[in-house]
Amino acid sequence: MDDVARVRERIDIVSLISEYIPLKKMGRNFKALCPFHTEKTPSFIVSAERQIWHCFGCSKGGDAFSFLMEYENLEFIEALRILAQKGGVEIRHSDFQTGLAAKKEKIYVLNRIAMDFYHFVLTKHAAGKQALNYLINERKIDTRLIETFRLGFAPRSGRSMCDYLINKKQYKKQDLTEAGLAFLKADVVFDFFRGRVIFPLFDHRGNVLGFSGRAIDKDYFGGKYINSRETLVYHKGSMFFGLNIAKEEIKKQDLAIAVEGEFDVIAFYSLGFKNTVAIKGTALTEDQANLLARFTKRVSLCFDNDRAGYDATKRSLPVLEKKGFAISSIVLGSAKDADEAVKKDPFAFKKSVKESASVYDYIFSHTFSMYDKESIDGKRQIATELLPIVSHIENEIVKEHYLKKLSLELDTSYDSLVRELERAAKKEVIEKNMVFEKKYKRERVEILEEYLLSLIIQSEDPKHALTSIQFILQDYDFKGISYKKIVNYLDSYFKKKKKFDAKQFLSSIPQELEQTFDTCFLFPLPKFTEFYQSMQEVEKVSRELRALFLKNKMQVLANALKNEDKAENSQQIEALKKELSSLISLLPKD
Numbered sequence: 001m002d003d004v005a006r007v008r009e010r011i012d013i014v015s016l017i018s019e020y021i022p023l024k025k026m027g028r029n030f031k032a033l034c035p036f037h038t039e040k041t042p043s044f045i046v047s048a049e050r051q052i053w054h055c056f057g058c059s060k061g062g063d064a065f066s067f068l069m070e071y072e073n074l075e076f077i078e079a080l081r082i083l084a085q086k087g088g089v090e091i092r093h094s095d096f097q098t099g100l101a102a103k104k105e106k107i108y109v110l111n112r113i114a115m116d117f118y119h120f121v122l123t124k125h126a127a128g129k130q131a132l133n134y135l136i137n138e139r140k141i142d143t144r145l146i147e148t149f150r151l152g153f154a155p156r157s158g159r160s161m162c163d164y165l166i167n168k169k170q171y172k173k174q175d176l177t178e179a180g181l182a183f184l185k186a187d188v189v190f191d192f193f194r195g196r197v198i199f200p201l202f203d204h205r206g207n208v209l210g211f212s213g214r215a216i217d218k219d220y221f222g223g224k225y226i227n228s229r230e231t232l233v234y235h236k237g238s239m240f241f242g243l244n245i246a247k248e249e250i251k252k253q254d255l256a257i258a259v260e261g262e263f264d265v266i267a268f269y270s271l272g273f274k275n276t277v278a279i280k281g282t283a284l285t286e287d288q289a290n291l292l293a294r295f296t297k298r299v300s301l302c303f304d305n306d307r308a309g310y311d312a313t314k315r316s317l318p319v320l321e322k323k324g325f326a327i328s329s330i331v332l333g334s335a336k337d338a339d340e341a342v343k344k345d346p347f348a349f350k351k352s353v354k355e356s357a358s359v360y361d362y363i364f365s366h367t368f369s370m371y372d373k374e375s376i377d378g379k380r381q382i383a384t385e386l387l388p389i390v391s392h393i394e395n396e397i398v399k400e401h402y403l404k405k406l407s408l409e410l411d412t413s414y415d416s417l418v419r420e421l422e423r424a425a426k427k428e429v430i431e432k433n434m435v436f437e438k439k440y441k442r443e444r445v446e447i448l449e450e451y452l453l454s455l456i457i458q459s460e461d462p463k464h465a466l467t468s469i470q471f472i473l474q475d476y477d478f479k480g481i482s483y484k485k486i487v488n489y490l491d492s493y494f495k496k497k498k499k500f501d502a503k504q505f506l507s508s509i510p511q512e513l514e515q516t517f518d519t520c521f522l523f524p525l526p527k528f529t530e531f532y533q534s535m536q537e538v539e540k541v542s543r544e545l546r547a548l549f550l551k552n553k554m555q556v557l558a559n560a561l562k563n564e565d566k567a568e569n570s571q572q573i574e575a576l577k578k579e580l581s582s583l584i585s586l587l588p589k590d
Contacts, residue, residue: 003091004065007080010087011064013051020071020294029522035290036060036070038322045522050502054522061519072205073238077101100232103178107233110171110179111200111208117164118152118198118211127160128153131197134216140343145266148245150200154193154213161191180210180228192228195220199262201227201234201280202244204291210234212241212262212280225261227280238287240277241265249274250295257300257330257353258284258292258316260309264302264338271342271350282308283315289323297323300356302330304337310366313359318392329362360402363389368409379410387421445548449483452541454523456490460531462500465538466490472542476549482516489513 014030017023023030023046034044034055043057054061060070068079078101084091122128122135123146131153135141141151154161162182165171166189173189176182182189196213203209210228228234240246240258242265250256257276259265268276279288292299299320303309313329320327331352335341341349367385372378386406393399403421407414452469459465466487478484489509493500502521506514528534 003084003089004080007084007087007089007091008051008064010089011083012048013053013064013067014046014048016064016083016086017046017053017067026524027527031524034058034060035293038324043524045524047518047522050518050521052518052522054519056522056524061515061522075101075104078104104232106175107179107231108207108209110165110175110181111210111233113165113169114161114179114181114211115150115152115198115200115208117161118154118193118200119150120152121155121160122146122151122153122197127155127157131216135197139263139339141266142270145270148269149242149262149266152198152200154191154196154198156195158190158194161193162189178231180231180234193226196226199241201239201241203239204243204247204294206244207233209239214262235287236280237285238291239280240288240291241280242269242277243291245269246275246277247295250277250292254296255298255300256292256296257302259302259338260304260312261337261339267339267342268302268353271346271353273353279312283312284319286319286322289319289325293323293325298326298328300328300330300353301359302332302338302353305332305335309337314363314389317359317363317389321392321394324394327359328356329359330356331362360389360393360398364402364405364409373410379412382406382410383417383420387417391421443479445479445545448541448545448548449478449480450520450523452538452545453483453486454520454525455534455538455541456487457502457517457520458523458525459534459538462490463494463498465535466494468535468538469542472539472546476546480516482513485509486513486517486520 014023017030017032021032021035021044023032024042026045028047028049030046030048031042032044032046033039033042034057036055037058039057044053044055046053052061052063053067062070064083065076065079068074068082069076072079072082074082080091083089122132132146135146135151136143145151162176165176165181166173173182173184176189177184180192182192184190193211193213195217196215199212199214200208201210201212210231210233212225212227215222215224227236230236241262246256246265253275255275257268257273259268259276259278262278265276265278268274277292281288301313301316303312317327330338332338332341333348333352335344335349338349341352364386367382371381371385373382383406386402390399390402390406393402403417404414407417410417456462456465456469470491478487486509489505493505493508497504506517509517526537528537
């Protein structure tokens with residue numbers, strides 16, 4: 001047995017997935033809201049018997065490996081290592097030290113070495129003395145927090161890091177550039193970060209993905225803040241600063257505080273709010289919302305007190321609403337950001353954090369302060385600004401509350417705002433539906449064939465169910481080739497076996513049919529209290545499929561008959577008419 005098989009045998013998929021999302025028992029399977037797309041009705045099904053999962057909303061599915069890879073955005077080898085550790089299986093690493101996963105692993109190791117280097121320079125080396133003084137005396141950061149967040153400093157020389165990694169640690173130039181730690185110029189590597197305070201950026205599993213650097217000199221090159229460039233492991237819009245430290249406190253408090261900068265996170269942490277993370281980017285992204293949703297469904301936004309911070313709040317709302325978050329906002333008062341607010345009056349700010357209000361109250365207040373609500377143009381600008389925001393509120397009661405509030409403030413009717421909202425949203429809805437239908441629409445025949453095969457496979461007596469359809473569908477030609485093949489394999493199987501064993505049956509069919517079988521095995525069926533009810537459903541679906549089959553055949557014959565009208569072959573015409581008449585008589589009477 002190879003390593004993969006040994007790990008698969010030791011991992012229970014229900015226990016694994018339950019660590020990430022809540023599962024609810026549904027007959028012999030388990031169900032949940034899919035973590036990979038937004039839905040209100042559970043369509044994510046897990047089978048303990050088959051050790052598989054499938055979502056009937058987004059069509060993703062697989063085993064324990066595929067779930068972890070999809071959920072954590074991992075390569076196979078990364079998922080294998082995590083599951084091996086969970087299952088207590090020692091794997092032979094030498095067998096897997098190739099490909100993309102190996103490159104990612106090398107970047108993780110390099111970044112951790114770099115983090116330790118930067119931290120050493122800041123805390124122990126003379127080259128970091130000015131930066132350490134800046135952090136302690138100007139930014140008022142306690143040395144214990146410097147250790148907690150593993151802050152560092154990149155020397156100004158331009159090659160210190162490269163020399164250390166190449167000469168001392170024996171890495172190659174290409175390794176450094178692929179990790180984003182260096183750039184190449186005339187075949188010489190130079191440090192990517194120079195003369196900057198360094199903030200290591202971790203994922204929630206503790207891997208160092210990259211770094212953020214803050215300039216401390218007035219004559220800095222580039223922006224005040226620069227981040228690692230995109231690499232195999234670092235993607236700015238999919239992570240947070242501080243999540244590795246904050247995740248357990250977020251779970252405990254059932255609340256995440258989202259801020260803009262690294263210093264804001266440290267300031268919140270110093271006040272005891274250890275459930276704080278900083279976005280990497282100009283607003284919360286869908287990936288970041290999905291990541292936060294693993295730990296809580298409540299978020300409080302505290303972005304900078306300027307137009308950019310206000311815009312970041314607005315852009316974050318639809319993403320958070322779509323994911324079902326309860327959203328609040330922390331008022332900064334006259335401070336430009338959370339870090340400044342903490343330094344000005346920590347007690348007042350602590351109270352402000354605890355008394356955070358609805359984010360929509362903040363948005364309304366800020367918008368009305370920007371425009372003149374007494375003028376026609378001001379009313380138009382306010383409505384233009386706020387209606388799209390209100391339209392994305394998922395809770396209809398909350399949405400109505402803010403529409404009424406807007407109506408009152410603008411001295412206009414509630415109905416006119418609703419009409420404007422509907423008019424503005426109509427085009428977007430139509431376009432989305434067109435895209436959805438084009439991508440996902442399936443013919444009824446295909447849907448019924450999948451449903452029928454699911455009824456047979458999941459039946460208390462699959463052999464009886466199969467026999468009951470064979471007379472009704474004796475000349476039926478399945479449109480889905482995989483459904484047709486599985487039905488044929490079932491027929492052959494039951495000529496030798498009386499009882500159905502899914503594992504045994506799977507071993508007898510080609511591998512390319514396994515996914516179709518698994519999908520039907522997990523398909524969420526109606527709850528039948530009696531066996532005869534499920535058999536009635538089997539026969540009902542079979543008859544509908546036969547009716548659709550006959551109607552389609554009649555259409556083909558009718559077209560042929562129309563073409564034959566021009567010919568003088570009366571015998572062919574009569575033959576076609578006779579077959580058409582026969583088909584009509586076979587159709588079920590309504």
